Amino acid sequence: MGKIKRQYRVISVHQTFNGQLKVNWKREYKKEFLCPQCNEPRIKFHAHPKTLCRVSWCCxxxxxxxxxxxxxxxxxxxxxxxxxxxxxxxxxxxNDGQKGWIYQIGKKGKLFTCRFCGVGFIPNSSHPSSWHSRQNQQKLSAFKFDEDTWDLRHFYENTTNRKRLNFHDIKPDWYKFQVKKYIQFQINSQSSAESILHFLSYFRQFGAIIQQKSIGSITKINREVILQFIDSIRTQASTTIYKKVHALKQFFEWLELDSNYLIRSRDFPKLSFNESNWLDEVTRKAIEEKLCKIPAPIARHYQVELWTAARPEDICSMNFDCLKEENGKWYVRFYEHKVARWHQIFASRTIRQVIETQQQWIQQTFGSDYPYLFCHFRAIKKTSYPTFTNIKPLPEPPRNDVNKNPMVRIIRMLIEQEDICDANGQTPSFTGKITRHSRLQEVRSQYGLEAAQLYADHQKSYTTVQHYAPPTKEQIAKVDLPFQELLMNTDNKFLPWQSLPESLLKNPKAHELDLEIAPRIVVYGHCALDPKIPCPVNLFPKCYGCSSFRPSTSITSLRTSVSRRETKISRS
Structure with a gap:
């Protein structure tokens, strides 16, 4: 028997707005179409069910x-x-006259994208960082205590519209109510917006422990809950743990609970401040030489932030008209969110030109209604360095988060791609905060500590020295070694007290060097450790409880008699 050739129906399936359209070409085709090459209506159709091209035509x-x-x-x-x-x-x-060309992507049907600009979004999303929420954030509605989202613009001036308090995921409800009341109390007490945001994150973590323990009221909070919370954050930095435990203790005091019982002094970790980190001169010069390789607005952002030594948040929200003229001199004026006050520093001719160029770019990009000097960017990809052809400016201030800030991200790419190293040949770790340390260290080395303190707007010089611009070893030696040589009096000369430095006469401890010298003189015994190294235990004057303490043999009989007497008393 001959092989029977199977006949397939010549039916094509087409996806349309309203579903699928099926066309039977042998039945429904009435020679309406002509061949695009010869304009002849003689067209044949073939079915190919086992290939991607299921239906084809042939002239x-x-x-x-x-x-x-x-x-x-x-x-x-x-x-x-x-x-x-x-x-x-x-x-x-x-196609229908609306803004953009929106179509659905994905299988779940929640995500949409624009064919023209490529942004993805979820319609009616309530997430604070979503496109929909960012549009609604421009409008400030009336404050309502019962709502789970509070806009900080109700309570603080010069605050961006992205700063919102979200109480949605704080459980249980009775705990959420108390947290809201305490947050409102802190706002009325003039706590900074950053502190309020940190408080809320701490209480959200503690609320998860309360929810897990099924605690029904404030009075049910016990020591066990506190220990479990501290155990959950034990891997974090000591400074972070200290802040969270301290905020929790303040919360308990406000609730009129026994905070001293719930949180003990031993719950607070010992804090040790690391040395300030900054970009050395080699790194700064290398970055400045390569700034021409990155987008100009990003380079200007870096230059202004480095010159002003401002905090990243203050630069991100810097006003468009930040340049001010007073008595023929120009100043850069910006708002310091951490201390809630305005600050201005002298603007050189170079930095004025940088700011004016940035102002022109902002006006050309967003018009005259945009209130900030800098903006956020999207579509920053490492693979697009250095052209960044897909980078898009957005009419909103840059994100303060170090992993989302466009300037920090691109400068990090610049350091990596251009193989920039510091004076020690190491790759520098760049953050948004490091520019403040770098500039203040530069000002201190050139003009002194007082100039750096005024530049940073610090009320105490201790803050400048401790956290931003500590003196180098060379600076300490230059100032203090002459005094130390005088005080040591190696030639054993007569030294009248009137010849001592005036600062030492006013304060006898003025020239004490903060050096760790471990004591090795112990009464009734001696230390078995090497006297040339610092004491690793540092128990002095409680050396008798240390395993390295060795008692003197001359008092062995005395110790024996005392021990016998105490043993006899205890038995009686």
Whole structure:
């Protein structure tokens, strides 16, 4: 028997706005179409069920072929005419006259994207960082205590619209109510916005422990809950643990609980401040030489932040009209969120030109209504360095988060791609905060500590020295060694007290060097450790409880008699 040739129906399936469209070409085709090459209506159709091209056509006259089942792109059959693009920079008009061309992506049907600008978004999303929420944040609605989202613009001036308090995930409800009342109390007590945001994150973590323990009221909080909370954060930095435990103790005091019982002094870890870190001169010069390779607005952001020595948050929210003229001199004026006051520093001609160039770019990009000097950028990819062809400016201040700040991200790429090293040949660790340390250290080395203190707007010089611009070893030696040589009096000369330095006469401890000299003179015995090294235990004057203490043999009989007497008393 001969092989029977199977006949397939010539039916093509097409995806449309309203579902699938099936066309039977042998039945429904009435020679409406002509061959695009020879304009002849003699067209034949073939079915190919086992290939991607399931239905094809062929012109009998010129043998031209083509497919009738080419895949329809998603932006056609998943097009949504009822949605508009939330990206303020997208100015393209869609098929039905709306802003952008929106279509659905993914299988769950929640995520949408714009064909023109490529932004992805979820319509009606309540997440603070979503496109929908960012559009709604521009409008400040009336404050309501019962709502789970508070806009900090109700309570603080010069605050960006991204700063919001989110109580949604704080459980249980009775605990959330107390947290809201305490946060409101802290706001009325003029705590900074950053402190309020930190408090909320601490209480959110503690609330998870309360929810896990099924605690039903404030009075049920016990020592066991506190220990479990401390155990959950034990891997974090000592400074972070200290802040969280201290905030919790303040919260308990406000609730009129026995905070001294719930939180003990031993719960607070010992704090040790690391030395300040800054970019050395070699690194700064290398970065400045390579700034031409990155986008100009990002380079200007780095230059202004380095010159002003301002905190990253203050630079991100710096006003567009930050340049001020007073008595023929120009100043850069910005708001310090940490201390809630305005600060201004002298503006050189170079930094004035940088700021004025940035102002022109902002006006050309966003118009005259944009209130900030710098903006955020999206689509920053490491693979696009150094051209960054896909980078897009957004009409909102840059993110303060070090991992999202566009300037920090691109400077890190610059350091990595250009192989920039410090004076020791190591790759520098760049953060947004390091520019403040670097500039203050530079000002201190050139003009002195008082100039650095005024530049940073510190009320106490101790803050400048301890956290930002500590003196180098060479500076300490230059100032203090002459006094130490005088005080040591190696020649054993007569030294009248009137010849001592005036600062030493006013304060006898003025020239004491803060050196760790471990004591080795112990009464009734001696230390078995090497006297040339510092004591690793540092128990002095409680050396008798140390395992390295060796008692003197001359008092052995005395110790024996005392021990016998105490033993006899205890038995009686």
């Amino acid at each position: 009998i006259a010129c043998q031209l072929t083509g497919s009738l089942t080419q895949r329809v792109p998603a932006y056609i059959f998943r097009y949504r005419s009822d949605l508009e693009c939330p990206n303020p920079n997208c100015q393209e008009i869609g």
